């Protein structure tokens with residue numbers, strides 16, 4: 001249709017020209033628009049409009065389309081964006097560049113030196129920025145994940161108050177065991193009915209219950225109540241749908257055009273709002289007596305904050321705190337546990353070693369103390385870290401340059417450029433992790449592994465036979481981020497995952513339901529699995 005119209009229009013113009021006839025105003029406008037369009041195509045033959053030509057990146061630029069740059073490729077590959085990103089690094093090496101309309105130039109980097117530069121050395125120059133904020137503001141509001149500079153400092157400082165060793169000591173012997181026991185009841189029910197269980201679903205319920213209660217005083221009871229999980233479902237819908245905004249710069253239009261999408265988004269956001277405001281309202285209504293009867297939690301710290309000018313946080317700001325922390329505390333650890341159990345079930349040798357370590361160290365007890373979890377189970381810690389290396393719950397991230405800069409290796413960055421970093425790709429980079437980078441090998445995290453006889457002199461009878469855990473530089477293992485914005489919940493998440501793993505592996509054996517396709521990451525801002533993790537659970541002999 002458009003092409004036929006265009007052809008007729010050109011024919012008419014040629015006739016007019018031959019007959020020396022005057023053109024209408026409308027025809028002049030169309031001709032001028034066509035001229036501008038043609039000029040723009042000549043100016044931006046293979047990159048997005050309004051982006052700067054970068055001859056210095058010629059060999060590192062993914063060839064794009066006139067005016068649209070690399071947007072068509074991103075949209076085409078959006079079902080496996082991590083796989084394609086990883087493939088591009090394999091092709092281009094340590095860095096490459098894309099252009100996207102409205103987002104501008106994106107430079108993607110993939111070495112520890114680049115991560116260190118962006119996340120620490122020149123931290124102040126690389127902010128979340130307006131593109132990222134706009135994409136997420138209807139969900140995350142002005143919370144910690146989308147804030148920069150003073151706003152971010154306020155959130156970080158206020159939240160840091162709760163992440164103390166005292167809290168961790170209480171959690172490992174209290175709340176984490178309580179939710180672990182609830183999960184065991186669910187597994188027992190499935191076991192007795194000989195029904196497979198979706199472990200991914202159950203881990204999401206576990207972290208929701210633990211985090212909701214500990215930080216905002218909300219009893220979700222997701223594990224103990226069967227039936228739909230209103231909060232969890234809304235959350236999953238949003239994280240999956242928001243991810244498309246990173247590859248589609250016109251998301252603000254398409255979200256409205258796709259039938260029903262805008263309504264569904266609003267409904268899901270409404271569910272988060274409902275729970276957020278409920279937590280705030282409940283807390284504001286508490287008596288002094290109620291307050292004294294429970295430990296201070298995250299919401300207390302934010303609700304009691306008084307700024308220098310005497311103002312306190314509004315309900316909307318507290319709702320944003322709620323949503324940001326729920327996304328941090330629920331999805332990440334649950335996904336870490338899901339991928340860990342998947343990898344254990346598909347690597348029986350590792351599973352066997354891990355069960356041996358847990359049995360040796362804990363001797364059948366539930367002495368999940370802070371010290372035991374942090375220092376006496378090196379193989380378990382290695383398994384968890386190796387899982388997060390291959391399947392980081394925050395697999396990709398972007399930063400925006402405030403000023404011109406030069407990255408390691410001499411890569412020029414101009415103000416407004418976007419820097420893309422991916423823990424998923426760095427974790428699979430062979431020049432960083434070795435030829436076996438894409439294999440699941442927990443032993444890479446251990447020292448003295450295999451060199452100690454099982455009962456070496458001076459060794460405790462219940463010491464782990466697997467040596468010691470060796471932490472990596474946070475710029476090489478970036479799954480918890482690094483620098484000033486290092487994950488605030490790193491120890492919290494590690495302890496929750498370790499206690500839960502011990503409780504489950506002491507009691508049960510886990511086998512994948514046969515015939516399932518290999519697990520793959522589902523497109524999302526985090527890294528859920530595409531399909532349920534259907535598992536057969538049996539009691540250990």
Ligand code: HEM
Nearest residue numbers: 328329332333336393394479480481485487488489492493
């Ligand atoms: C395996 C579990 C977890 C992983 C892999 C993880 C990873 C990360 C990553 C990569 C970031 C940086 C995100 C960004 O800048 O956009 C981050 C930030 C953060 N995480 Fe975690 N996280 C985990 C669990 C948790 C938990 C359980 C909590 C809360 C208890 C938490 C609290 C936070 C907070 C508050 C931030 C923002 C820090 C800041 O911007 O200063 N995380 N996390």
